[in-house]
Amino acid sequence: MHNLESLGILLSAGADQIDQRFAVTRWTVHECLVKLGRRGLGDVTPLNFNYRRNMDDLMMAGDVYFRSVLVSDAVVTVGVLEPFRLIVQSGQFLFES
Secondary structure (H helix, E strand, C coil): CCHHHHHHHHHHCCCCCCCHHHHHHHHHHHHHHHHCCCCCCCCCCCCCCEECCCCCCCEEECCEEEEEEEECCEEEEEEECCCCEEEEECCEEEEEC
């Protein structure tokens, strides 16, 4: 399946009209899962997110924790195997576990 076709399916899966940032976040989470070997690039299985209480915007897809931040006109998503905090300060990304 072509990547643009996969993107279109993933962004529209499971919602009527998704907030644009969340749609981009879904795609960046998909990319993280591909890079971690947890998902194929053409996999269009809907992503199910579990949000962690008291952890701001920390979410899980499978066994991977994710945080996304909006930086200028881009969404940056980081995925790791343990809960973490992501801080953007002076253009740098800082991680706290």
